[in-house]
Amino acid sequence: MKRFVPLVLVLLSFSLGICPAHATIDDALSFALEAADPYVKEGFTVREDYWGGDLPVKTTKAIVHQLFKGNEYWFWMGTDQKAAKISVHIYDSAGNLAETESWQKPHFAAARVVPKKTGSYYLIVEVEKSPDERTFWSLAYGFK
Amino acid sequence: MKKALALALVALPVSVFAATPDAPHHIDVTKLPDQARLIDNVVVPVPSEIFGVLDKLGLRPGDWVAVQRPISGVIHPTGEQPQIALLLGTVIAEGFVAVEARDSAQVKQVGKSVLSLSTALDVNDAIKPRALAITQAADKKDWAKVREELDHALEDVKKAMIRLNSESLSQLVSLGGWIRGTEALTAVVGNNYTKDGAELLHQPVLLEYFKTRLDGLKPKEKSNPVVTRVQNGVRDIRPLIGLADGVDVSEKSVREINGITSDLVKSINSKVP
Numbered sequence: 178m179k180r181f182v183p184l185v186l187v188l189l190s191f192s193l194g195i196c197p198a199h200a201t202i203d204d205a206l207s208f209a210l211e212a213a214d215p216y217v218k219e220g221f222t223v224r225e226d227y228w229g230g231d232l233p234v235k236t237t238k239a240i241v242h243q244l245f246k247g248n249e250y251w252f253w254m255g256t257d258q259k260a261a262k263i264s265v266h267i268y269d270s271a272g273n274l275a276e277t278e279s280w281q282k283p284h285f286a287a288a289r290v291v292p293k294k295t296g297s298y299y300l301i302v303e304v305e306k307s308p309d310e311r312t313f314w315s316l317a318y319g320f321k
Numbered sequence: 322m323k324k325a326l327a328l329a330l331v332a333l334p335v336s337v338f339a340a341t342p343d344a345p346h347h348i349d350v351t352k353l354p355d356q357a358r359l360i361d362n363v364v365v366p367v368p369s370e371i372f373g374v375l376d377k378l379g380l381r382p383g384d385w386v387a388v389q390r391p392i393s394g395v396i397h398p399t400g401e402q403p404q405i406a407l408l409l410g411t412v413i414a415e416g417f418v419a420v421e422a423r424d425s426a427q428v429k430q431v432g433k434s435v436l437s438l439s440t441a442l443d444v445n446d447a448i449k450p451r452a453l454a455i456t457q458a459a460d461k462k463d464w465a466k467v468r469e470e471l472d473h474a475l476e477d478v479k480k481a482m483i484r485l486n487s488e489s490l491s492q493l494v495s496l497g498g499w500i501r502g503t504e505a506l507t508a509v510v511g512n513n514y515t516k517d518g519a520e521l522l523h524q525p526v527l528l529e530y531f532k533t534r535l536d537g538l539k540p541k542e543k544s545n546p547v548v549t550r551v552q553n554g555v556r557d558i559r560p561l562i563g564l565a566d567g568v569d570v571s572e573k574s575v576r577e578i579n580g581i582t583s584d585l586v587k588s589i590n591s592k593v594p
Binding site for chain 2: 246271
């Protein structure tokens, strides 16, 4: 009986869709953190918490996040799909583009903001192109 | 998602954004779907994000000595688990205040107290290495390292609680930290009011998030008298922090928030709730 338990657990986890999703969001996070790596050397502290999910092409998601005037922030987005084109942009609570720079590369996108005010900001993430029906993504951030 | 904090995540219609390769300079946030403004899984800023800004405002260690709540001996668990979780959050926040005050003796008391409280919450294994690192860094007066370890301690405790299916308690740790941090911040800002300092209190997303999490607690946790007081306190603070953007947080509001958070910290530390 004992030897059936692991098999049952494996089957159960697959039926719940746990393993594949975790693996892929974790992969996307690895790319986001890879994008962050050079900035750590510039003194940015990278948060352990992150956002993630999967999106169809040409679909965006909004994340509401608190930022503090006086800090500088980088947001790094990653995907495990090399052929995908992803983007992240930052808007203030009035809907004005707030970022001071942003870039896109295969697997990565990033945006930097030096908030003019303390308050709520909208982080808009998008999968612009991808060969997949849904593309896994992850977004991490750092501050200094 | 293991750790994916997919709070406030909502699919937006592509039409909200201009179909140009560059990001549009403006989006109409009022036309985002209602769900876009719902706060579910917010990433709560770590205390260092706020204390880092305070460093830049030119505050001196003496400003923080005046707002310390000195810990004599080791803080032992008080009350039921929700109260202990809130207490743990306040103690970690006290560590940040001690760092600002450059008080290594207090930082070490914080390290020992964190260990004592996390034992009561069954997460001491996760926190032991952090408590040790906090003490070692305090001995060396490596304040940046102490701050980093305190941030990690907070995150490790929360992760360990989530592993124990105590996510609601992990939120109370965050909230306890926020309450004590806000008490200290309002005391310091209140003593030398500036709009820039007070602006740090403008945290509508977090207040909404804490309110939502408190509303969602299990009935048994919600009926805890300390939790009830915290719930009322958060409700009273919300209109004072400037719900609309661009509104200054007045000196009067700073004093009122300090009064509310000060009462809450006393409740959280009280043996008789």
